[in-house]
Amino acid sequence: xxxxxxxxxxxxAVRRVLHDVLNDLTSHSAPQASRTxxxxxxxxxxxxxxxxxxxxxxxxxxxxxxxxxxxxDSMALASAxxxxxxKLGIRAGGVTVDxxxxxxxxxxAAEVVSRxxxxxxxxxxSVTVTVGRDGGPEAAARDARYAALNxxxxxxxxxxxxxxxxxxxxxxxxxxxxxxxxxxxxxSGMAVASGDGRRYRRPFLSLDRQxxxxxxxxxxxxxxxxxxxxxxxxxxxxxxxxALPVLEKALGKGVVEALAxxxxxxxxxxxxxDGWAADAEASVRTESGDLDTARLYRLPAAVRRxxxxxxxxxxxxxxxxxxxxxxxxxxxxITGWRGQGAINLPGRVVVRRQGGRLVIRQG
Numbered sequence: 001x002x003x004x005x006x007x008x009x010x011x012x013a014v015r016r017v018l019h020d021v022l023n024d025l026t027s028h029s030a031p032q033a034s035r036t037x038x039x040x041x042x043x044x045x046x047x048x049x050x051x052x053x054x055x056x057x058x059x060x061x062x063x064x065x066x067x068x069x070x071x072x073d074s075m076a077l078a079s080a081x082x083x084x085x086x087k088l089g090i091r092a093g094g095v096t097v098d099x100x101x102x103x104x105x106x107x108x109a110a111e112v113v114s115r116x117x118x119x120x121x122x123x124x125x126s127v128t129v130t131v132g133r134d135g136g137p138e139a140a141a142r143d144a145r146y147a148a149l150n151x152x153x154x155x156x157x158x159x160x161x162x163x164x165x166x167x168x169x170x171x172x173x174x175x176x177x178x179x180x181x182x183x184x185x186x187x188s189g190m191a192v193a194s195g196d197g198r199r200y201r202r203p204f205l206s207l208d209r210q211x212x213x214x215x216x217x218x219x220x221x222x223x224x225x226x227x228x229x230x231x232x233x234x235x236x237x238x239x240x241x242x243a244l245p246v247l248e249k250a251l252g253k254g255v256v257e258a259l260a261x262x263x264x265x266x267x268x269x270x271x272x273x274d275g276w277a278a279d280a281e282a283s284v285r286t287e288s289g290d291l292d293t294a295r296l297y298r299l300p301a302a303v304r305r306x307x308x309x310x311x312x313x314x315x316x317x318x319x320x321x322x323x324x325x326x327x328x329x330x331x332x333x334i335t336g337w338r339g340q341g342a343i344n345l346p347g348r349v350v351v352r353r354q355g356g357r358l359v360i361r362q363g
Contacts, residue, residue, distance in 0.1 A: 004214070004215070004218040006211045006212075006214035006215040006218060007080075007215045007218060007219060009207055009211055009215070010076050010077070010079070010080040010203075010204070010207065010211065010212060010215045011080045011083055011084055013080070013203040013204055013206065013207060014077065014080035014081055014083075014084050014162070014203045015084045015088075016203065017160075017162065017192075017201045017203040018064065018081075018084055018085060018088050018090060019088070020193070020201070021062070021064060021090075021159055021160045021201065022062070022088065022090070024159075024198060025062060025159060061089050061090060061091050062089075062090055062091065062159040063090070063091040063092075063093055063156055063157060063158045063159060064081065064085060064090055064091070064092055064093070064158060064159055064160045064161075064162060065092075065093045065094060065095050065149075065152065065153060065156065065158045065160070065161045065162070066078045066081050066092070066093075066094045066095070066116075066121070066161070066162045066164075067094075067095055067096075067097070067145075067149055067161055067162065067163050067164070068094050068095070068096050068112055068116060068164075069096060069097070069112070069164075069224070069226065070096065070108060070111065070112040070115070070223065070224035071164070071223055071224055071225065071226060071229075072209070072212050072213040072216045072223040072225075073164035073165070073166055073169075073204065073209065073212045073213075074163075074164035075115070075216050075221050075222075075223050076164070076204075076211075076212040076213070076215040076216050076221070077162055077163075077164040077203065077204065077212070078094055078115075078116055078119060078121065079119055079215070079216070079219055079221055080203075080215075081121070081162060082119045082120045082121055090159075091122070092120070092121050092122075093121050093122060093123045093124060093156060093158070094112075094113075094116040094121040094123075094124045094125075095124075095125055095126075095127060095148075095149060095152045095161075096109050096112040096113060096116070096125075096126050096127070097109075097126075097127050097128075097129055097144075097145045097148045097149070098126055098127065098128045098129070099129055099131050099141050099144065099145070100128060100129070100130065100131070101131060101137075101141065101228075102227070102228070106128070108224060109126040109128075110126065111224075112126070112224070113125065113126050115221075115222060119221075123156060125152065127148040127151070127152060129144040129145065129147070129148045130144065131144045132144065137234070138234055138235065138236060149161055149200075150195075150199075153199060158199075160198070160199060160200070160201050161195075161199055161200050161201070162200075162201050162202075162203060163200055163201070163202050164202075164204055164212070165190055165202045165204060165205060166204045166205065166207055166208060166209045166211075166212060167204070167205060167206060167207060167208050167209075167256060167257070167260045168208055168209040168240075168256055169190070169205075169209075170189045170190055170205055170259070170260045170263050171244065171255070171256040171257075171259035171260050171263075172236055172239045172240055172244065173189040173190055173263070174187055174189050174259040174260070174262055174263050174266075175239055175243060175244065175247075175259060176235065176236065176239060177189070181324070182324070183270075183324060184266045184269050184270040184273070185266075185270045185274075187262060187263065187266040188263050188264075188266040188267035188269075188270050189260075189263035189266075189267070190202055190205065190263075191267065192205055205260070206260075208256070244256065273302055273303060273306055274306060276303050276306075277303050277306035277307050277310060278310070280299055280303050280304075280307050281307045281310055281311065283295065284296050284299070284307060286357060288357075290354075290357040290358060290359050290360070291307070291308075291311060291357065291358040291360070292356060292357065292358075293333075293334050293337075293353065293356050293357065293358055294356055296308075296334050296358065297334050297335065301331075301335075304331065304334070305327050305328075305331055308327050308330050308331060308358075309322060309327050311358075311360050312326070312327070312330070312345055312349055312351070312360060314360075315347075315349045315360045315361060315362050316347045316348070316349050316362035317345045317346050317347040317349040317362075318346055318347050321346035321347065322345065322346055326343075326345050326346070329343050330343055330345075330351050330358075333351065333352075333353045333358060334353075334358065337353060340353075347362065348362055348363060349361070349362050350362070350363070
């Protein structure tokens with residue numbers, strides 16, 4: 001008799017991502033070689049470790065870490081990683097981040113370390129961070145968490161870090177982007193793979209939250225429910241417990257799936273437009289490195305604004321602080337030129353039009 005459907009689903013999702021990690025390692029170590037084909041994605045009994053880059057040198061097998069808060073999503077992810085990684089010759093480890101924002105958070109972190117160790121992960125560690133204030137509590141906690149995960153990955157030489165974001169998390173992200181009036185890149189939500197070198201992988205983006213919780217239940221995995229996830233003081237919590245239920249009541253079931261599908265469609269469009277903008281940027285650069293306004297004007301608006309954003313970031317404007325309203329103001333120097341003065345962007349970047357050129361400088 002096979003595993004429970006929820007357990008089979010999480011294991012299959014993780015197996016797919018681990019194959020992708022191995023393929024990436026293969027392509028980096030031998031660029032001219034063809035990529036390692038995926039093994040059949042059907043439940044299999046444990047067997048000998050396959051030959052390949054992960055098993056070629058004993059003691060040098062690749063390591064994949066899971067970021068685990070102790071919640072149902074990340075505990076399900078950790079259990080699937082512990083099950084699947086050894087069959088592919090991959091070492092599996094875990095990291096939990098103690099944000100220090102709740103009483104007893106250090107005790108909770110120690111419990112998570114114990115649970116991850118008990119299911120066979122090694123290495124396992126808890127990292128304590130100090131959460132700042134920039135961007136609000138949620139953004140500050142996220143920045144501190146990713147900084148800690150980056151450091152842990154570097155410290156252990158990990159090939160990848162798995163994150164437990166689900167389809168429900170993706171839907172919430174898209175809805176937050178819609179509320180802010182964001183463009184297609186923000187509406188594309190979270191990528192399956194992101195970060196430098198595709199470090200972060202999200203195997204559960206096609207699975208709902210309940211599947212992860214059921215997988216923990218049938219495997220008797222203890223989980224911790226973060227009270228902040230139900231705290232209406234946090235925007236994402238209000239989206240999760242108030243906005244999405246209202247939408248599903250008014251529009252019927254399937255809102256979460258539709259929003260997640262919107263994310264994928266938006267990502268495909270955004271990737272294509274970003275590629276177009278990268279090519280277009282080279283064609284509108286002058287010999288002095290400025291931007292030719294006549295050539296910019298002839299570009300489609302979506303491409304032109306991406307070129308302007310790329311140029312502003314290259315000049316030193318922080319990507320996280322550069323919003324649509326900033327780019328719209330710069331765009332008006334091209335499409336609505338009436339002799340306006342210079343525009344100040346985040347990062348002390350100044351944009352001014354001089355004749356037929358757009359000059360973007362920091363200072």
